[in-house]
Amino acid sequence: MSTSIRKSLAWLHAWAGLVAGWALFMMFLAGTASVFKEEITAWMSPELGPGIDAMDALEAAEARLNAVAPDAERWSIRLPSERSPATRITWRARDASVTESEMLDAGSGRVVAARETRGGDLFYRLHYRFEISNPVRRGWWISGAATMFMLVAIMTGVLTHKRIFRDFFTFRPRAATQRTWLDAHLLLAVPLLPFHLMIAYTGLVPIMTTVMPWGMIANYGDERPLLEQLADLDAARRAYSSDRRADPAAQRPPAHVPSPTVALRSIAEQAAQQLGGPVGSISVRNPNDANAVVEVVRRPGGALSNRPARLLFDGSTGDPLPVTTSPSPVAKIQAALYGMHMARFADPMLRWAYFAAGLASSAMIATGLTLWIIKRRRRFTDQTRIPFGHWLVERLNIAAIVGLPIAMAAYFWANRLLPLDVAARAQLEVRTFFLVWLSTLVVAMLRPADRAWAEVLGSAAFAFGAIPLLNALTTDRHLVASVVQGDWLMAGFDSTMAAIGLLFAWCAVKVAGRTRASAAEGTAVPSALDSSTWRSHE
Amino acid sequence: MRSEAIGPGTRAARRGRRRGVEGPRPSLVRRRADVAARAAAAIVGGYAVAAVATAALARLLPLPRSDATAAATLFSFVVYTVIAIGSFTAPSSLAAWLRISFATAALATALLVFGK
Numbered sequence: 169m170s171t172s173i174r175k176s177l178a179w180l181h182a183w184a185g186l187v188a189g190w191a192l193f194m195m196f197l198a199g200t201a202s203v204f205k206e207e208i209t210a211w212m213s214p215e216l217g218p219g220i221d222a223m224d225a226l227e228a229a230e231a232r233l234n235a236v237a238p239d240a241e242r243w244s245i246r247l248p249s250e251r252s253p254a255t256r257i258t259w260r261a262r263d264a265s266v267t268e269s270e271m272l273d274a275g276s277g278r279v280v281a282a283r284e285t286r287g288g289d290l291f292y293r294l295h296y297r298f299e300i301s302n303p304v305r306r307g308w309w310i311s312g313a314a315t316m317f318m319l320v321a322i323m324t325g326v327l328t329h330k331r332i333f334r335d336f337f338t339f340r341p342r343a344a345t346q347r348t349w350l351d352a353h354l355l356l357a358v359p360l361l362p363f364h365l366m367i368a369y370t371g372l373v374p375i376m377t378t379v380m381p382w383g384m385i386a387n388y389g390d391e392r393p394l395l396e397q398l399a400d401l402d403a404a405r406r407a408y409s410s411d412r413r414a415d416p417a418a419q420r421p422p423a424h425v426p427s428p429t430v431a432l433r434s435i436a437e438q439a440a441q442q443l444g445g446p447v448g449s450i451s452v453r454n455p456n457d458a459n460a461v462v463e464v465v466r467r468p469g470g471a472l473s474n475r476p477a478r479l480l481f482d483g484s485t486g487d488p489l490p491v492t493t494s495p496s497p498v499a500k501i502q503a504a505l506y507g508m509h510m511a512r513f514a515d516p517m518l519r520w521a522y523f524a525a526g527l528a529s530s531a532m533i534a535t536g537l538t539l540w541i542i543k544r545r546r547r548f549t550d551q552t553r554i555p556f557g558h559w560l561v562e563r564l565n566i567a568a569i570v571g572l573p574i575a576m577a578a579y580f581w582a583n584r585l586l587p588l589d590v591a592a593r594a595q596l597e598v599r600t601f602f603l604v605w606l607s608t609l610v611v612a613m614l615r616p617a618d619r620a621w622a623e624v625l626g627s628a629a630f631a632f633g634a635i636p637l638l639n640a641l642t643t644d645r646h647l648v649a650s651v652v653q654g655d656w657l658m659a660g661f662d663s664t665m666a667a668i669g670l671l672f673a674w675c676a677v678k679v680a681g682r683t684r685a686s687a688a689e690g691t692a693v694p695s696a697l698d699s700s701t702w703r704s705h706e
Numbered sequence: 707m708r709s710e711a712i713g714p715g716t717r718a719a720r721r722g723r724r725r726g727v728e729g730p731r732p733s734l735v736r737r738r739a740d741v742a743a744r745a746a747a748a749i750v751g752g753y754a755v756a757a758v759a760t761a762a763l764a765r766l767l768p769l770p771r772s773d774a775t776a777a778a779t780l781f782s783f784v785v786y787t788v789i790a791i792g793s794f795t796a797p798s799s800l801a802a803w804l805r806i807s808f809a810t811a812a813l814a815t816a817l818l819v820f821g822k
Contacts, residue, residue, distance in 0.1 A: 173795050176794050176795050177791070177794070177795065180791065316783070316787070316790070319783065319786075320748075320790050320791060323791055324791060327791075372783050376779045376780070376782075376783075377779065380756065380757065380760055380779050380782045382757040382758070382760045382761040382764070382782075383761055383763065383774070383776075383778040383779045383782070384775055385761065386760075386762075386764045386765050386775075386817070386821065387764050387765065387771050387772075387774065388771075388775070408772065408775060411771060412772045412776075496770065496772075497773075498769065498773035498776050498777050499772075499773065499776065501780075502776050505780070
């Protein structure tokens with residue numbers, strides 16, 4: 169490859185990475201947290217204890233649905249598991265456009281008395297749609313665009329890289345600052361390249377018919393002008409999905425003849441044996457109608473596909489209905505790609521591996537953003553005036569890389585500290601998250617960059633490190649109690665927070681040390697992340 | 707070290723760099739216009755090619771309709787990535803746009819002629 173093309177690619181890598189870097193960092197960090205979405209929700213609902221029998225929960229859920237929506241179009245029940253102690257029921261009334269949902273207490277079947285919280289769902293929504301709900305798919309376009317930048321950045325990064333195998337193992341912590349940061353960036357990027365590429369590409373799969381609907385329009389579109397179809401894809405999407413679903417029984421229309429649906433417990437117990445594993449969720453189409461169809465889905469686990477094994481039953485007789493067990497190869501590939509991204513199949517060990525790899529991806533993006541600043545800083549060392557763009561990038565880096573984690577910790581603090589009966593409590597938690605995030609940006613803008621780095625890192629260390637203590641002071645499910653009771657969900661959350669706090673403390677000490685060292689030398693470096701040593705190595 | 711300020715550069719600058727000499731450096735405005743034209747080619751042009759390619763493949767792949775749609779859409783992001791990077795490695799922004807126009811026209815023709 170000629171040098172000039174390599175230079176173009178390096179340029180593109182730096183700029184594509186910068187333009188989408190902050191959005192991508194948020195998507196990766198929120199996505200990494202979403203690996204433990206259920207566990208986060210469970211920690212944020214400390215009133216819900218472990219040890220609930222799934223079949224009792226099913227009976228309670230069925231009773232509740234029969235009371236609130238006996239003639240809905242569809243019911244869904246997600247049963248409790250070791251990852252999530254609550255039962256979630258959702259239903260959609262006939263001709264309604266919205267789906268309603270409730271969390272249930274399994275014992276009483278009543279709406280749960282847990283504090284109102286969005287739990288891990290906030291991070292999940294941030295991850296793929298930037299918490300934008302109106303119009304509902306705008307966030308998908310933004311995350312799709314950012315992901316395309318990621319793919320361009322990954323591919324240009326690989327193509328520019330001459331010594332990809334040597335750099336696999338190179339780390340020089342004592343070398344010049346720029347070289348250290350570059351080594352760190354490469355060390356995070358190169359060995360995990362398959363993961364970065366996989367997670368970026370598969371991230372497009374769940375949203376692909378929204379951001380790239382042209383194949384669907386070509387095959388399932390109608391006579392309307394293209395732009396009109398693009399604005400309203402519902403008709404094409406319906407035609408496409410009914411063509412894809414091979415089980416006609418699952419789509420049976422209502423007969424409009426009332427007929428009570430058989431007890432779900434008996435169906436679920438029968439299905440669990442056939443599925444060879446625990447039941448994860450149950451949905452009923454046309455409940456209490458002669459044409460009711462009950463779909464029992466195995467709890468994800470073991471299989472990569474995002475469509476775990478399922479069985480269909482006639483809702484009014486309880487007899488099994490035929491299920492197509494062999495989807496086409498393309499459908500299998502698509503389901504596997506989707507499944508790889510969502511990681512719902514993963515057992516706890518693999519889930520931790522996804523979490524660690526997600527953190528590494530986030531750190532790769534963070535080191536890339538930092539490198540952008542460090543590489544350009546040499547131009548300004550002799551000048552006191554730093555260009556506005558450079559100043560802004562460094563501030564946004566601080567607010568994104570450390571401000572976002574602080575906001576996440578603040579969200580957990582709000583969950584424990586807000587009064588339980590305050591109105592719109594869940595919304596207040598979310599508002600705390602965004603306000604704290606904004607305030608880290610303000611701090612970054614008001615302070616000199618090196619001080620700002622040290623201060624926000626120190627704040628992050630405190631915000632995470634004190635969470636186990638906060639939990640112990642505000643609930644009776646503190647770390648010691650959790651360990652004694654073998655409640656690994658609570659214990660795991662508390663100790664992970666403490667570990668993250670220690671990591672931030674280590675970073676804060678490093679940065680503060682460099683700031684002091686450069687101040688002692690009398691060199692006015694614009695930021696603590698750099699030292700004055702880069703010159704001698706260039 | 708001026709190289710990182712140059713960016714993809716104009717054709718003249720590239721020719722100069724290839725020969726190992728720094729040719730006359732194009733003006734800042736020209737360099738900015740070149741980057742803007744390439745970025746537009748990568749983002750807008752890349753999407754256009756990917757969109758038409760997806761529609762054409764969805765119609766033309768010898769698979770059941772739903773499978774052809776899924777396969778074409780899964781492939782579209784590869785097309786987009788390649789076109790986006792190609793826009794910045796092309797000898798000039800004009801060349802990038804010419805390639806994109808040609809690819810779009812060829813795929814659209816295939817879609818309209820064979821995809822009915």
